[in-house]
Amino acid sequence: DANEIEDFAGSTEITLKNALKRTPKRDDYEIIKFELPALKNGDILLKMEWISVDPSLRVYHNKYNIPYDQFGYTLGIVIESKNDEYPVGTRVVTYEGWCDYCVVNPNKPVIPGQRILYYKLPDLKGLPMSMSVGALGMPGVTAYLGFLEICKPQEGDTVVVTGAAGAVGSLVGQIAKIKGCKVIGFAGSDDKVQWIEEELGFDKAFNYKTVNISAAIKEAAPNGVDCYFDNVGGEISSLIINEMNDFGRIAVCGSISTYNNDVCQLPKASILQPTVVMKQLKMEGFVVWRWNYRFPEAIQQLTELVLNGKLNPKEHITVGFENVFDAFVGMLNGENVGKAVIKI
Numbered sequence: 001d002a003n004e005i006e007d008f009a010g011s012t013e014i015t016l017k018n019a020l021k022r023t024p025k026r027d028d029y030e031i032i033k034f035e036l037p038a039l040k041n042g043d044i045l046l047k048m049e050w051i052s053v054d055p056s057l058r059v060y061h062n063k064y065n066i067p068y069d070q071f072g073y074t075l076g077i078v079i080e081s082k083n084d085e086y087p088v089g090t091r092v093v094t095y096e097g098w099c100d101y102c103v104v105n106p107n108k109p110v111i112p113g114q115r116i117l118y119y120k121l122p123d124l125k126g127l128p129m130s131m132s133v134g135a136l137g138m139p140g141v142t143a144y145l146g147f148l149e150i151c152k153p154q155e156g157d158t159v160v161v162t163g164a165a166g167a168v169g170s171l172v173g174q175i176a177k178i179k180g181c182k183v184i185g186f187a188g189s190d191d192k193v194q195w196i197e198e199e200l201g202f203d204k205a206f207n208y209k210t211v212n213i214s215a216a217i218k219e220a221a222p223n224g225v226d227c228y229f230d231n232v233g234g235e236i237s238s239l240i241i242n243e244m245n246d247f248g249r250i251a252v253c254g255s256i257s258t259y260n261n262d263v264c265q266l267p268k269a270s271i272l273q274p275t276v277v278m279k280q281l282k283m284e285g286f287v288v289w290r291w292n293y294r295f296p297e298a299i300q301q302l303t304e305l306v307l308n309g310k311l312n313p314k315e316h317i318t319v320g321f322e323n324v325f326d327a328f329v330g331m332l333n334g335e336n337v338g339k340a341v342i343k344i
């Protein structure tokens with residue numbers, strides 16, 4: 001839009017000022033306004049339209065120098081271009097994080113095992129573009145390949161998912177149903193439990209804040225658990241793993257129950273080694289980037305599943321760049337149902 005380009009003055013981005021061992025507060029962040037550089041050959045100027053807020057920002061907070069930019073996937077539109085492959089109007093998925101405009105050169109090679117920094121919006125066949133940072137983007141690929149490649153589900157398996165009403169977990173449970181598994185989910189409120197049972201078709205769901213985890217699994221899975229997709233870690237996961245069958249498979253995707261803790265003072269959880277040995281379990285952590293070369297294939301498969309009505313991806317939409325922080329902390333506190341995204 002020509003007026004937008006005329007009005008365009010610079011960019012605003014948000015950085016975290018201090019390493020934190022607690023849930024972040026608004027004044028832990030700094031809002032930085034700055035003038036963007038003139039475009040060089042190969043550069044594009046992007047105006048962000050959608051921003052994803054992801055739990056992983058809390059994992060990396062102690063790993064990088066402070067202050068650091070709040071990264072994560074965004075969807076932007078090219079409003080000025082010195083790159084023939086990305087003319088004005090092209091939509092680009094980027095890893096630029098919490099900013100409203102940016103100048104980038106998108107011709108960065110994809111390095112095996114590393115995050116993909118830029119790619120053109122894939123053909124979502126009319127589905128909402130916001131899904132490119134959710135079910136049809138990194139979280140979707142995490143659910144799809146993380147579950148299929150590591151849990152290797154067989155028809156009739158019993159699958160447990162934690163974080164079951166979130167972006168990744170809600171997809172894992174539905175993919176497990178597509179594979180003919182029995183699915184049990186754990187989520188943090190009665191409303192979420194109702195949603196995943198009634199709308200998503202989970203066989204059984206529980207509010208992990210109010211049930212006895214071991215008793216709940218014994219009741220819902222009297223024949224034991226074959227696969228566990230672990231989004232949360234901590235004691236809940238130890239209790240679930242203790243209910244697994246011989247040769248069970250555990251995909252360790254995340255441990256959000258520990259992300260705001262001091263890494264030296266992680267919450268206590270039961271020792272698992274005797275169970276892992278005696279039940280001959282396979283427990284494998286993964287980072288989705290290991291499959292970065294399979295993103296196009298996975299996104300295409302996920303798009304088909306959504307179009308065929310087999311996968312129901314829900315989005316939890318917040319409006320306004322100024323609300324990114326609240327959306328992020330809200331997500332950490334479990335306010336989101338499905339994928340937390342911000343419309344700019």
Ligand code: NDP
Nearest residue numbers: 166167168187188231232253254255256257286287288334
């Ligand atoms: P979600 O959409 O699931 O949002 C986070 C959810 O975590 C909240 O809604 C909340 O739901 C739950 N939660 C917060 N605190 C706790 C706690 N103490 N115990 C249990 N649950 C809690 O986020 P994502 O789907 O984006 O991410 C889910 C997991 O997957 C995270 O651990 C993330 O780091 C991981 N991940 C890993 C990737 C990889 O490559 N390995 C890639 C992408 C994500 P509730 O109301 O149920 O508590």
